[in-house]
Amino acid sequence: MAYQQTASSPKCPRFLILLVITVFCCCFATAKTQKSLERGASFSVEDDSGFLTSPDKSFTCGFYGVGTNAYWFSIWFTNSENKTLVWMANRDRPVNALGSRVSLSRDGTMVLTDVDGKIVWESSTNSTPTGAERAELLNSGNLVLKNPLGKILWQSFDFPTDTLLPKQPFTKTMKLTSSLGRGNFGTGYFSFYFDNDNVLRLIYDGPDISSVYWPGPGLSVYQNGRTDYNSSRIAVFDEMGNFVSSDGLIFSASDMGARVKRRLTTDYDGNLRLYSLNSTGSWVITWEALAQQCRVHGICGRNGICVYTPELKCSCLPGYEAVDISNWNKGCKPKFKPTCSQSQRVKFKQIQYVDFYGFDLNYSESTSIQNCTKLCVEDCRCEAFVYRGQKCYTKGALFSGLRSPTIEGSLYLRLPEPLSMETSPAANLTVFNSCRTNAVKIGTSSMYDHPSKTVRWVYLYSFAAAIGAVEFLFILSGWWLLFRRSQGMSAPLVDKYRLISSNFRMYLYAELKKATRNFKEELGRGGSGTVYKGVLADERVVAVKALADIYQAEEVFWAEVSTIEKINHMNLVRTWGFCSEGKHRLLISEYVENGSLDKHLFPPNFLGWKERFKVAIGIAKGLAYLHHECLEWVIHCDVKPENILLDSNFEPKIADFGLAKLFERGGLNAVSSHIRGTKGYMAPEWALNLSITAKVDVYSYGVVLLEIVKGIRLSNRVVENAEEEEAEMKRFVRIARRKIQCGEDEWIEDMLDPRLEGQFSMNQAAKMVEIGISCVEEDRNKRPTMDSVVQMLLECEEESNIQ
Structure with missing residues (x-):
């Protein structure tokens, strides 16, 4: 009714004028949104159109305001609710609403200044100017400074705050540190980082303590499914929703796939979560590190207890009160004055199903509760003790408290006597005089006794x-x-359930039959089975391998499948699942676009030198991972060009590694039950019935490496050599050794694929031939290890002078 009166009012023209002005201003502001900030230019808080946007409009960079007078120079998701921040330059020092601005100075440094002109933040971390010409925001959410040639001189990806974005590498120098709270962007207490032992961890680093809480602090590195062997300390988060780390941490978004905006964030509550943006602009959790939030250390502060009711709730110990009810990280303070007087009578309040992590002063086994009480009373530092199963733990501090019905035993809290107890009378109190050695247990009236x-x-x-x-x-x-439905599989139930509950999942045979259109398109076949192309229900293109009869044995299949799901490396074909239904045994792997190496390397096909070197070093890295970094050593046993697949960027991925021979780490040589491999690529020890080690893969790699250099099959060719036939491989090695020993000039050109026509790196080619020759030594003890091969190739990786 009011709207109708307004519409019929003579003031309507004024309303229309205001509307036109508003629309004009909005359009003007949109038009002024910038794609780059040039050298010498700036924009301020007052300038509402002072934003950088990514070309696809997914991300915006500018001033983010909270309240009326606090602004942060930030990057956020444009289309998310409440503009979800992913990076902040000045998280601990917001600038004023008036006069604050960000500029790209004449020396190429991006500078943020406050209202008084003081520099709050700048892109240069030292006194050396970057010399950047412009600032741009990329589609990945990365803010970059570029020189006139387009080279990136500085990028926000190198300085994350609490969020990691797809394509943003995570290295040993980085941390994802939480904010202090909802709407409070200051640096918080929880961090995701690479520890000194090369393992990714979550840590609470508060004012009073530092405590690692994920992965499980009570388990070893290997029990947590990680490895500390790889010291590269790098992790990658891709656009499909996969996270892979050098310490063996692997996880994926539950909605894994392309065309979804995602972020990995250390939240202010201490949990690490992977989020996906839905069509409404809200975020959905698709993975999280801790299913039980109370496992986060420090979440309820000192003397606080975390409990599910069923939502997470913090409470104080009896005799304590919250320091700040709006911030439980500050914990609880005692209502009494702590004392250590010998004349002070103390009592102990029993609290069932409660435990506190760490700060153990003493640990005793097979002891009575009386002795445990005495230990605490006689130690002035003791604030409580935990007693369960005749085991005693005296505590010097009470952090990271947890109440759960699964916790055995009780916590006995030390309190001064007398103390007015304001909590439930259900607990038992033990009164103790510190000058005496006898304790008197006083049973209080309990509601459970009525x-x-x-x-x-x-x-x-x-x-x-x-x-x-x-x-x-x-x-x-x-x-x-x-x-x-799997018709009587005999593997242990717990192993099967663990496989099914992970991202490495079990597929039904009917699913795979539909995905492959009744196994219509065959990609290839070999001794281990036939591979078909398929498309899953989530539109992922996959390779489905129907295993040969040799892998039908139930115990063999499950033993090897349980190992495949733990293995992940960029140079190994990713296996996503399996099927074990009736007589069917299948493996589901990623589909690799460019097929196998042999289809690109050998005539009539041709592969350029840069691609050849990339393939050589990639295969070496994949085998080094299998031999040296897996929890169990994996020997491929059938390295050959047909088992090397090339992706769209010609990055090699080793296939068929999953059904190879497994060896326990720390074990000695093992003897294979049957010969594996392909003639020409098999090491001599196979035929000699010797014990099999990882050196059989080194030999096969050497053959493949020399074939990459020569561009032809060396493994199965025989040539006439004077009075007898000689294998092409032996002839190649013999001639190469003679030329090297004689110091012949330009010897390497005679050993290379003539189709290269001089377009190769001399140093790289010489190194590859030398490595290949050493790998095919008859004496396996003279062959190098794969990690040393990687190191040798890396030394000449940057060599770019194509002759």
Whole structure:
């Protein structure tokens, strides 16, 4: 009704004028949105159109304001609710609403100044100017400074705050550090980082303590599924939603696939989460490090207890109160004055199902609760002790408290006597005089001791137990039905469940039959099975391998599948799942666009030198990972060009590594039960029935490396040599050794593929021939290891002088 009156009012023309002006201003502001900031230019907080946008409009860079007078120079997702921030230049020092600006100075440094002209932040980390000509925001969300030739001189990707974006490498110098709270962008207490032992961890680094809480601090590196062997300390987060790290940490978004905007963030509550942006602009959690939020250390501060009700809730210990109810990181403070007087009587309050991580002063086994109490009383530092199963842990501080029905034993909190207890009277108190050695246990009245309430609680617990039993039966039935469909698989149930519950999943045979259109398009076949092309329901193009009869044995298949799901490297074909249903045994792997190496290297096809060297070093890296970095050593046993696949960038990926011979780390040589491999690429020890080691792969790699150099098959060719036939490989090695020993000039040109027509790196070619010759030594002890091969190739990787 009010709208109709306004519309009929003579003031309508004024309204229309205001509307036109508003639309004009909006359009003008949009038009002024910049794609780059040139040298000498700037924009300020007052300039509403002072933004940089990525070409695809996914990201915006500019001033982000909270309240009326606090602004941060930031990058955010343009189309997300509340403009989700991914990077901040001045997270601990916001600038004023008036007069603050960001500039690209004459020396090429990006500078943020406050209202008083003081520099709050600048892109140069030292006194050397960058010499940048312009600043741009890329489609990846990366803010970069470029020189006139377009070379990136500085980038925000090198200085993350709390978020990692796809295509943003994560290295040993970086941390993802949380904010202090919702809407409080200051540097928080939780960080995701590479520790000194090369392992990715989450740590609480607060004002009082530092405590690592993920992966499980009570387990070893290997028990947590990681490795500290690889010291490169690098991780990659790709656009498909996959995260892969040098320490063996691998995870994927539950909605894995392209065309989804994602971010990996260390949240202010200490959890590491992977988010996907949906069509409404809101975020969906597609992976998180900790399913139980209370496992985050320091989340409830000192003397605080984390409990699920069912939502996470922090509470204080009896006799303590919150320091700041709006910020539980500050914990709880005592209501009493702590004292260590010998005349002070103390008492202990029993709190069931509660434990605190760390700060153990003493640990005793097979001891009584009386002795445990005495240990705490006689140590002035002791604030409480935990007693369970005749084990005693005295605590010097109480951080990272957790209440859970799964926790055995009780916490006994040390309190001064007398103390007015404002908590539930259900606890037992032990009064102790520190000058004496006898304790008197005083049982307080408890609500559980009241007859009527006892009956009520008995009914309640009985009902809960009945519900739990029914739920257990449902779960057990579900498991049985699921594995019944696999028609009697004999692998241990726990192993199967672990595989199915991971991102490496089990597929039904019907799914794969549909994906491959009844196994219509064959990509190739070999001794281990036939490979078909398929498209899954989520539109992923895959290679489906139907395994040969030799892998039908149930125990062999499950043992090898359990190892495949732990292996991930950029130079190994990624295996996404398996099928074990009836007589069918299949593996589902990524589809690699350019097919196998042999189809590009040997005549009539041709591969350029840069691609050849990339392939050589990539294969070496993949084999080095299998031999030296896996939790179990994996020997491929069939390295050949047909098993080297090339992606769209000609990056090599080793295929068929999953069904190779497995060896326990730390074990000695093992003897294979049957000969594997392809004639011409097989090491001599296969025929001599010697024990098999990783050096068989080194030999095969040497043959492939020399074929990459020569551009022809050396493994299966025989040539006439005077009075007898000689294998092409032996002839090549013999001639190469003679030329090297004689110091012949330009010897390398005679050993290379003549089709290269001089377009190769002399140093790289010579190194590859030398490495290849050493790899095919008859005596396996003289062959190098694959990690040393990688090092030798890396030394000449930057060699670019094509002759």
